[in-house]
Each structure stands twice: as C-alpha cells, then as structure tokens.
Amino acid sequence: MTTRQAAHRREPLRAWRQFHSRDVDETRALVARKFCDHRLQPKGQAGSFATRYNHVGGRNLSLNYLSYGSAVQIDPGELQDFYLVQLPLSGGARVANGGTEVRSDRRTATVLNPTRATRMTWHADCRMLLLQISKTALHGLAERATGLSLPEPVVFDTALPVGQGGMQNWTRQFAACISATDAQKGFGHWSALQQEVIEEQLILGLLTRQHSNIRHLLKSRAPAGSRQIRRAQDFIHANAGDPLTVSAIAAAAGCSIRSLQAGFRQHAGLSPAEYLRNLRLDLAHYLLLSRPAETAVGSIAYECGFSHLGRFSQSYRNRFGELPSATRASSAKPEQSA
Structure with a gap:
C-alpha cells in the first residue's frame, strides 16, 4: 500500500483537529484564521454540511486536511501572501485561478497562485490535503536557486499532474511527510534543522518540477x-x-x-x-x-x-x-x- 493510499483510508492529521462544525459562518471564520478571508456558500442537500479541518504548522509552510461534507462554492479572491497546493484524496473540484479553470481530482491536483484571483467549487465528496507555502519563503528560495534577483512573482501552472514525471515523486514526498506527521515523527517532532531541510526540499521540488514562469531559469x-x-x-x-x-x-x-x-x-x-x-x-x-x-x-x-x-x-x-x-x-x- 502506498503512503497516499494509506492517507486516503483514514482522516489525515487527525491528531491536529482544529474543529468539526456544521455552522457555515463559524467554518468560514475559523478557516480564514489559517488561510485568508473568503466567501463560502454551501450547495446541494440542506443539513449535509459538516466541516472537518486539521492543521499543523511549520516554519514556512503548513500541512492541512479539509472536507466540507457537502458541495460548496469558495471565493477567496487573491491569496496575497501564500501559495496553496490542493491534492484531492477523494471526490473532485472545479478550480479557477486567474484565467485558468481546472477539473481537479485524484489525478490532477492544483496550485493556487497568490497574485491571481481564485474561485472554486468543491464537490460533496471532496476531501483535500492542502500544502500552504509562504510566498516570501518560496520567492527567496527561487532567487537563491537561480542566483538571480526576480522582480516578478513566481507563477505556476494551475494544473498539477499527480501521476506524471517528476511531480509523481514530489507528490509521494508530500504524502510521506503527512504519514510521518501522523506517526508523530514529522511536523511538530523534527528538530528545527530537520524541519528547515524538509520544508526546503518540498518547496524546491515544487519549483523544479512544476511548470512555472521560472522553471527554465533553474536549468x-x-x-x-x-x-x-x-x-x-x-x-x-x-x-x-x-x-x-x-x-x-x-x-x-x-x-x-x-x-x-x-x-x-x-x-x-x-x-x-x-x-x-x-x-x-x-x-x-x-x-x-x-x-x-x-x-x-x-x-x-x-x-x-x-x-x-x-x-x-x-x-x-x-x-x-x-x-x-x-x-x-x-x-x-x-x-x-x-
């Protein structure tokens, strides 16, 4: 069984449960504390809304699990100060970041760029792993990796092909990080140096493997x-x-x-x-x-x-x-x- 399959069969990061709520306004406010202000509108059957949100923070990124229990429309606009990688464990979503709209499922994750407005519809059975990355940290590492001063922000392709090429290895690394954290051997248990190294590996892996406006500069x-x-x-x-x-x-x-x-x-x-x-x-x-x-x-x-x-x-x-x-x-x- 792969690490990602194992994560799919349980609720990841359960030991870091932030809340479980059936109240839309409460959910919106609590999720906004970790991410950003946004509009949240449930769709579908009344009474099926039941949000579960787990979160563990690191130095420049955080690991998150989120499900709403019903179809929802989410409109955060521009994320401003962080990138967000969204990896469905089940179900799917339609994700628009800037002028790009992607049908996301277990084969196609998404990367939300902070300088482009985001609008999303998560399906009722959608369960997501989320990797939140500091915009400042990512840009600083991009400049160090290229040896260049980069006057414009890094912009990734929104669609992230989970099972293709280098992104397959990166996805496995992310899933292994989730599994190690669930086993009390990852986030919250690593030394400061270990945490820094793992975070840099995840950010640099995304920079070098996911298509963006700077990937060619890394070569x-x-x-x-x-x-x-x-x-x-x-x-x-x-x-x-x-x-x-x-x-x-x-x-x-x-x-x-x-x-x-x-x-x-x-x-x-x-x-x-x-x-x-x-x-x-x-x-x-x-x-x-x-x-x-x-x-x-x-x-x-x-x-x-x-x-x-x-x-x-x-x-x-x-x-x-x-x-x-x-x-x-x-x-x-x-x-x-x-």
Whole structure:
C-alpha cells in the first residue's frame, strides 16, 4: 500500500483537529484564521454540511486536511501572501485561478497562485490535503536557486499532474511527510534543522518540477567546476542586465581570460559570452511570461541587456522556437482545462 493510499483510508492529521462544525459562518471564520478571508456558500442537500479541518504548522509552510461534507462554492479572491497546493484524496473540484479553470481530482491536483484571483467549487465528496507555502519563503528560495534577483512573482501552472514525471515523486514526498506527521515523527517532532531541510526540499521540488514562469531559469546555471568558475557565474547572474565584458567577468573571477574561456568550455560547453547571452534570453522569457500584456517587448529586451532588438528577436527564436511576441501572446491566454 502506498503512503497516499494509506492517507486516503483514514482522516489525515487527525491528531491536529482544529474543529468539526456544521455552522457555515463559524467554518468560514475559523478557516480564514489559517488561510485568508473568503466567501463560502454551501450547495446541494440542506443539513449535509459538516466541516472537518486539521492543521499543523511549520516554519514556512503548513500541512492541512479539509472536507466540507457537502458541495460548496469558495471565493477567496487573491491569496496575497501564500501559495496553496490542493491534492484531492477523494471526490473532485472545479478550480479557477486567474484565467485558468481546472477539473481537479485524484489525478490532477492544483496550485493556487497568490497574485491571481481564485474561485472554486468543491464537490460533496471532496476531501483535500492542502500544502500552504509562504510566498516570501518560496520567492527567496527561487532567487537563491537561480542566483538571480526576480522582480516578478513566481507563477505556476494551475494544473498539477499527480501521476506524471517528476511531480509523481514530489507528490509521494508530500504524502510521506503527512504519514510521518501522523506517526508523530514529522511536523511538530523534527528538530528545527530537520524541519528547515524538509520544508526546503518540498518547496524546491515544487519549483523544479512544476511548470512555472521560472522553471527554465533553474536549468540555466551549468554545474560549476573550479572556484573561479563559480565566482564568474555568481558575477554574471548578479549583473546579467548590465553591460559586461569577458575581461570584467575574468577580473571578478580572479583568473585570466584564457582560463575563464577554458573553464566555461569544460563545465558549461559554452563560452562566457554565450553563457551570458543564454541567461539574458532566459530572463527575457521569464519577464515576457510575467509582465503585463501592454509591456513593450523592446523594453524587456533592453532591461535584459540587449541593445539590438532585431538580433534579440532572432536569438530568442533560436532558443525558444518562437518570437518574443508569440510568447507574450501565449502568456495572455488561459491554460487548457485539465
């Protein structure tokens, strides 16, 4: 029996029961204390509403179990300061985050982005595991992982395919965390260092495996070899939008230009200039996916260190298979419903 199947056969986090209520107003107020203010409207048979909510907090995230006992409409608007991963144990829901609407069930979880308005309908048999993640903590880890200052928030695809690729492993890790906590060996029992490590693994796993506007940036940094190459990469990532010369990069790394060239060829398969160009293109891709639709492509190109718009467009198409304007157009369209 898998950890997720075991969680499905009992009520997860039962030892951390927050409340069991049949009163809609009481439920709304108590759930809002842990998440945010929202509208809650029961649907379906009168008298079937019976909320069970369990919660255990960590440092930058919390584990939660929630069921309402009846179909409900939930409208929290923008979550503001946290992301929420919703993993159905049974039943399903229709989840809209921004312009995207997803049919969620045991095969398709959802990620709610805090900067996009959320509206949901949970079916009567819907039972959810919820992972609440601090927006500040996630953004800070994203910046450390990419080595870049990220001016726009991370935005994930709303649909999270539970049984596909890397997300399958991440879901198992999350379920194992729930099971360890239920066994009094997880949240509330780990040391502060253990708690920090587990939380970072969950957040970094989501960043690296779930599609988002920055996932490609996490692949931009090639494995570093010598200390000089690591310093060179740190300097490039910290100053990617500024005019940079190979001699300036070598000086920051504390090595000769020849050693710099040879080190990048060995460890990244690119020259320092090519590495810088690709990083700038990746930054432009991130900003095109993140900025308002009316932002000019040229302004993003210049912000990322490109001075010639035509050459930027050609290089961008070579790297991403489409023109910058096409990326901008596609980012304005809602995702396909799962």
